[in-house]
Amino acid sequence: MSAAATGPTTSIWGRTEQQDFRSRVRGSLLGGAIGDALGAPATHLTLDAIRARYGPEGITGPTGAEPDNGATHTPAPPARITAATQLTLFTVDGLIRAQVRRDTGAWHPPTDVHRAYLRWAATQRDWGPDERRKDNGWLAREEWLYSRRDPARACLLGLADDVMGTLDRPKNPDARDPAALTRSGPFGLLVGWEPQLVLQLAVECAAHTHGDPAAYLSAGAHAVIVHGLARGESLDAAVQRTLALLAQRPGHQPVTDALQHALGAVRQGMPSPGLVASLGEGHLAQEALAIAVYCALVGEDIRHGLLLAVNHDGPSAATGTLCGTLLGALHGETALPPGWLAELEGRSTLLELADDFAMEMTQGPALHGPAVNSPGWLARYPRA
Known part of the structure; x- marks a missing residue:
């Protein structure tokens, strides 16, 4: 990563711009989590099975989930998230830590994001937080978060040791599922970065667990689309910019084709599960991305787009996460369905992290640097 890839500073952010940015950050993270929770109960079901369980319209809102480990005495929240949202939270944590660590002269965001993913991996094997590790930060x-929520095998294997996957030596070179893709939205919220640098960072961090080019380029493509939306572009314009950047990357064709198919499906008539199915089931990363983009483009509102994204044969949690991330970044938090948001698991954590991210990206120099250090901030996001 280039040292020139710096985030925005307070000198270029007015109050209105800061408020809009915070709304889009909140919208992206909360929207992705809502889509994740909506799709989670159906992620291993066919469309016919979804309709058989939930009625002819399929999923129409948060449906709840089975209690952890089958413990029937433990009530499950109506909108319970999966590993996709867990990892997204740690992506944000890693990006904040990368900005804080710049003060030390250490500037390699892929390393900081990888360390954050290792902290997530600990939540998948430990009973609870290790209070002795003061450098872990608050998240x-x-x-x-110390609960397994259907994590992808490639994520568990790729983060099973401290060795960081890189583009030259990626982890799981044959992994093509959408798990690296679903955690990549926060890279797009680095609105002070150039799009090509956002693409590069997302690709490098996807290679920590997913080494197939279609998988890591899908992650990069999703991040660049979110980046355009967070900057105020239309979804179509953001996709077109992404296609132009992808064309410069070896191995881009499966991802480019998938996005082109999504754009083509928009012109084929009224939105329908049949058109969603024409884009694939979503078990491959590029298919999940195409489904999410299509549903976000044709959705009459966030509710309609998300329901279209989760009622299909494939991994509904993944496509719901991706679609919600896009629509939340496009419209901001106030456009999210309030009833669904009220039932969302971990909402307070998502909001806290979103606001911390927005504060770091807009006011970081006032929190830490050569002339000032906020002890509370550095306790939340240690440099170590």
């Missing part, structure tokens, strides 16, 4: 001390 890794959130006890509710």
Whole structure:
């Protein structure tokens, strides 16, 4: 990563711009989590099975989930997230830590994001937070995150040791599922970066667990689309910009073709599960991205787009996460369905992290640097 890839500073952010940015950050993270929770109960079901369980219209809102480990005495929240949202939270944590660590002269965001993913991996094997690790920061001390929520095998294997996957030596070279893709939205919220640098960072961090070019380029493509939306572009314009950047990358054709198919499906008539199915089931990363983009483009509102994204044969949690991330970044938090948001698991954590990210990206120099250090901020996001 280039040292020139710096985030925005307060000198270029007015109050209105800061408020709009915070709304889009909140919208992206909360929207992705809502889509994740909507799709989670159906992620291993066919469309016919979804309709058989939930009625002819399929999923129409948060449906709840089975209690952890089958413990029937433990009530499940109506909108319970999966590993996709867990990892997205740690992506944000890693990006904040990368900005804070710049003060030390250490500037390699892929390393900081990888360390954040290792903290997530600890939540998948430990009973609870290790209070002795003061350098873990606040997110890794959130006890509710210490729960396995259908994590992808490639994520568990890729983060099973401290060795960081790189583009030259990626982890799981044959992994093509959308798990690296679903955690990549926060890279697009680096609105002070150039799009090609956002693409590069997302691709490098996807290679920590997913080494197939279609998988890591899908992650990069999603990040660049979010980046355009967070900057105020239309979804169509953001996709077109992404296609232009992808064309410069070896191995881009499966992802480019998938996005082109999504754009073509928009022109084929009224939105329908049949048109969603024409884009694939979503078990491959580029298919999941195409489904999410299509549903976001044709959705009459966020509710309609998300329901279209989760009622299909494939991994509904993944496509719901991606679609919600796009629509939340496009419209901001106030456009999210309030009833669904009220039932969302971990909402307070998502909001806290979103606001911390927005503060770091807009006011970081006032929190830490050569002339000032906020002890509270550095306790939340240690440099170590």
